[in-house]
Amino acid sequence: MASRGIKDRVAIVGMGCTAFGEHWDRSADDLLVDAVEQCLATTPTVTKDDIDAYWLGTMNSGQSGLVLSKPLGIEYKPVTRVENFCATGSESFRNAAYAVASGAYDVVMAVGVEKLKDTGFSGLVRSNVAGDGTAPEETLTAPAAFSLLDPAYCKKYGVDPQDMRDAMTHVAWKNHYNGARNERAQYRKEIPKEKIAAGASWVDEYGSVDDPTQRAFLESISPYGQLRRGTHYPEPFVWTTTKDDRVGPQHARKFAARLAEFGDPYLFYEAGEGGHGAGADREEQAHTSALEYTYLMRRLM
Numbered sequence: 001m002a003s004r005g006i007k008d009r010v011a012i013v014g015m016g017c018t019a020f021g022e023h024w025d026r027s028a029d030d031l032l033v034d035a036v037e038q039c040l041a042t043t044p045t046v047t048k049d050d051i052d053a054y055w056l057g058t059m060n061s062g063q064s065g066l067v068l069s070k071p072l073g074i075e076y077k078p079v080t081r082v083e084n085f086c087a088t089g090s091e092s093f094r095n096a097a098y099a100v101a102s103g104a105y106d107v108v109m110a111v112g113v114e115k116l117k118d119t120g121f122s123g124l125v126r127s128n129v130a131g132d133g134t135a136p137e138e139t140l141t142a143p144a145a146f147s148l149l150d151p152a153y154c155k156k157y158g159v160d161p162q163d164m165r166d167a168m169t170h171v172a173w174k175n176h177y178n179g180a181r182n183e184r185a186q187y188r189k190e191i192p193k194e195k196i197a198a199g200a201s202w203v204d205e206y207g208s209v210d211d212p213t214q215r216a217f218l219e220s221i222s223p224y225g226q227l228r229r230g231t232h233y234p235e236p237f238v239w240t241t242t243k244d245d246r247v248g249p250q251h252a253r254k255f256a257a258r259l260a261e262f263g264d265p266y267l268f269y270e271a272g273e274g275g276h277g278a279g280a281d282r283e284e285q286a287h288t289s290a291l292e293y294t295y296l297m298r299r300l301m
Contacts, residue, residue, distance in 0.1 A: 006101035014043035020186035022117060028061040029071035032113040036072060039109070048072070052105040054079040057092030057112040068111055088112065162248045169197045224255050229262045237295040239269040239288065246276040267295065 016038025018031045040048060056068040056079055065079025084091040089112035096110035154164050173193045179185035192210050194200055207214030219225040227233075236259075240252035249270060259266045269291055271284055278288040 006097060009101040010097045013046065014039045016040070016042065017184050019184040023115070028058075028067070028113050028115045028118070031115065032068065032111060033071050035113070036109070036111060046107065048074070051077065051107050051109050053077060053096075053099060053108050055092045055096040055099075055108065055110045056081045057083065057088040057090075057110070058114055059083050059085070059088050060116055061114050061118075067113070088114075160249075161243055162250060165197065166248070166250065169193050172196045224251070224258060227255070227258050227262065233259070233264055234299070235265045235267065237267045237269070237292070239271070239291070241271040241273070241275065241277070243273065244276050 016035045018034050018038075023031065036048075040046065054065070054068055054074070054077060056065060058067060058081065061067060063081070065081050067081060068074070069077070069079050080095065082088065082091045082095060092112050093110040096108045099105050099108050150164060150168070151161070153159060154161050170193070173191065173196055176187065176189065176191040180188050180190045182188070192208070194203060194209060207218055209215045209218060238252050238256050240247075240249040242249055252268070252270070256266055256268045269288070271278065271288055273281075273284060278285040
């Protein structure tokens with residue numbers, strides 16, 4: 001069924017947010033009230049009395065709409081409490097937006113609040129109903145469970161594992177990049193991609209691309225960086241392995257793609273298994289070695 005969408009039917013007119021962090025001296029009520037007051041301060045023409053209904057997203061900081069109505073002192077205004085694991089905040093916002101789009105209300109507020117560590121546990125508190133069929137790995141923490149979805153997603157949809165690693169690295173890098181520019185973020189420090197991916201272990205030996213001088217040197221010794229249009233190179237044999245987590249296959253692919261862009265001939269081979277080597281087993285290693293020797297014999301003999 002196609003979504004009809006709600007474009008141009010809902011407007012966000014105010015926003016408030018407390019700083020992310022471990023607020024041991026503040027309760028969930030304190031954080032909730034602070035965020036709501038910040039929001040109302042951005043909309044002088046809209047007061048608490050003008051709000052028709054509220055949606056509250058929380059997983060572990062209380063049950064029912066009383067979690068919001070009591071600290072705000074709200075009476076006779078509907079409050080709907082929603083929960084949807086990591087999407088709880090988004091679920092609160094989505095439901096509030098659709099309430100306005102449907103014409104049920106004119107002015108609503110979506111609120112999210114959570115204080116997980118006040119429970120005495122570290123991180124997300126989750127439990128599974130006994131005998132509900134949940135796989136043992138799903139009793140792990142949410143990040144650990146998500147880590148198991150990564151290879152399963154790649155296998156189901158045919159995504160290259162290295163491409164997935166690159167995408168996940170980009171997400172982590174993007175979050176730190178944005179956090180460094182957000183005064184309410186808990187971690188306000190940029191982290192370069194090389195320190196997120198496996199390349200972090202090579203910085204001391206080879207240098208960092210974040211240092212202009214070192215970057216210039218690295219570019220000067222990079223085969224990819226030295227390719228020039230119009231220079232006719234001997235036909236190279238470029239090979240890599242899909243699961244190399246040290247020198248990812250994207251480097252060889254980019255090198256071959258640049259040669260193709262320049263119209264220069266090349267031979268390319270990518271082994272499907274194995275890591276930072278010629279193959280996962282002797283048969284594949286022998287196959288790769290045979291390709292190398294065949295290439296050398298045709299070029300040198």
